Amino acid sequence: MNDVVRTNTLFSIIWSILSKWSSKLIGMVSTIVLARLLTPADFGIIAMATIVVALLESMTQAGLNLYILRYKEHDERVFNTAWTVGIIQAFCVAIPLLIAAPWIADFYAQPVLTEVIYCLALVRIIQGLNNFGVFIAQKQMNFKVDFVLTLYTRLIYLASTIFFAWYLQSFWALVFGQLISSVAGCLISYWVHPYRPKLSLYNWRDLLKYSKSTVPLSIGRYINNQADVAVVGRVASAEFLGLYHIAVNLAGLFTKELLMPVIRGLIPNLSVLRESANFKAILLTTFAAAVYVFLPVGVGLSLVAPEFVAVLLGDKWLSVTPMLAWFSLYAMIGGMMMFFSEQFLVMMERESLSNGLMWFRNLVLLSTIAITLIYFDVKDLPQALFWSVLAVLPVILISISRALELSLFKILHSWWPALLSAALMALSIYYFPALSWPLFIMLILKVVCGALVYALSLILLYIVRGRPTDSLEGAVFDKIPGAGMLRKSQP
Template structure:
């Protein structure tokens, strides 16, 4: 088990590096594109993406999760997954083409027809991705996964920005998405020697596991994109663009940074098998997420006003309250994303479906209530309210499966929660004092103060608690090891 934990730890480092690179490029790309394009451009692409996501549900069986969870997966399993992915991908591509005109009528947006046709091409290309790359995660080969992500992202980044500078329209976004999908397919074959063949030999076995994942993914789509249809239909492309960019920026440091941890934890849990071992690892990761990732999301909420004014510009001012609310919601979401990995690794995918169903059952009434009163900002309130309910549900399910106590979970999160609360309140007070200062000075002062205050509070609480083992100890140890590695070696002078 120690070897698996060490592999998971190395995997987290590689995946965090890959995700940091991926999302750092994504942040820069989004910030530059918001200066070159208008909210309506993002909203138009979001409309087409939502329709594509709806068609994706036809094949959203998460067969890759089945391959990872199945310890003795054979070639026939991989070939069957590739065949299904190919068929479902091509059907989705055809569906985008056929729905192009009806979607344009639904949204009252004539430009959407051409956008949907290009999206169909993107889906058609992606259908041919080599299923062999799943072995990177299955065998904990996360260095390969890092290269796979980095090359694709860098290529897409430079092409999209160049196209946006020249075209100044949504076509730059579509061009970047097309090339990114093409690079993804090419890399999947050049980096992995597996060559898939058409086969449905393992269809029955795969469907037995993945039928629950289909339901869960359908509910996940409603959870993530359900309000996209509502906002696009009621408020139009401009408002949808503001919402989609607000969601992306507010969730980048939380859901995106925690995603690599989950990519590592799922195959690691699957190899562990024993619930008591998984419980220990789960609580450790929960503490790490609360310590390192939650403060980033809450910090964005605290500096939302100077952040938007400085980085996005005046045409995005409507995004300020939405980013602040969604950032807090994203921070809460980050603490719960590891639960699904536990449930699926233990062969209980039906739990994912049930919990997602509860989330959607709360979300849509909340969306109707808050949007009707607060406009697109109401979507943020709805997600925050639903996420608070979801935390209680998910933690209870995981606690029941792994048999840990509420006290053990509270021990790993109370210091980070107290730390982020203190940080948020102080930064908000400071920002009110600096409101007349230059925007860049205001943003940098708020951010630096928040980081220093959080670190000092965490360190003080940890020492007051007797320096218990956990995320703080792990993080300090990592900082010390990096410092020691970079510190020049002391010369030893010979007595002669």
């Protein structure tokens, strides 16, 4: 039974990773190409509209996918209800958007936002009609369905957006791309899964009861992710907001978004894994894995930001560089906290603690934004956000260790090899020789150098520590064919 669970877990994680990373790779290509075709102001206008849509999304978020994953039985009546609620949620977002669009346009002093928001309201309705079979497949640990849907939808978005950007040279390319991909995604969702939903309100009270605990978390997550962008959109120009928005998205793409597929792959199995005798050891290893991945990516991207922006985005985006450097570190810490304190706690039925931690983070975030804008400048906001989230991290760790009955010392002790290796990697990149070579070659050399230093440092520290079998490195080398020399020999 354990072998079956491990196999299903492994394949669900692999398909989830393929789904999410393929989506993000396509998204990165789209951003890079569009950044050369459009202007920062174009991205700023879309960011203004997205802020409002995301706010309404958070206020109506029912957490349908997590509800289905937690529901132990396979009952199509429940699935039908969840699909029906999803449609209702879509209209609860779209109708206020249609009503408030002119006021929103006046608020941001951008008249064109009215038509943009009308289009995004239509996108939300179309998305609400998607086949719920995709979530049923996730419940059955079949992430291949999600991979196919995500891949085709994102490719259609990429092709249509780039075409319209080339043809129109306007932010409307981003709007039309969303419209076309939403229609395609809805059709594809019914093609990839045989489930055919029906309108139903069976057991809606139970779903509503569950949603009462997820909506505060959803609103809190919105504030945590969008509060600074919303404020910048109000106090700065559309051009600066576009620069800020791109910096946030790129930093999140390489940090927060990097481990989301792993979370999605693990969550359907938590109900099984939590019954095992070594569940705490699994959590410790999982938390350590998050740090092992987040640290080098966040620190590395921060240090290569000048070359990254110049090579991939172009000269008109060079002012993004300092923002990207700080946001990479900010998203790195934020990604760790998201990994530790959000979906894991919800699946462990600790929604109240997850909500409390989220709103504590938001209190610190809003205070940081206010202090920065009053006493400093909006350009200093990325740096201020990093220092504030770093100060919050110990509170999150203490709360998590108590809630999950994990030793805080063991959590931190499992991190020190990654921390030391990341520090050595940072030094190797920072003191890399300043050669008069093309920037794209320097970017590649710095990335390769940093990756090698980090990997070799981890291996050397693993050997120096006596090759502990209960470490993350031991678990990884145990699964790699031909890595027998690195594993501790058995007596």
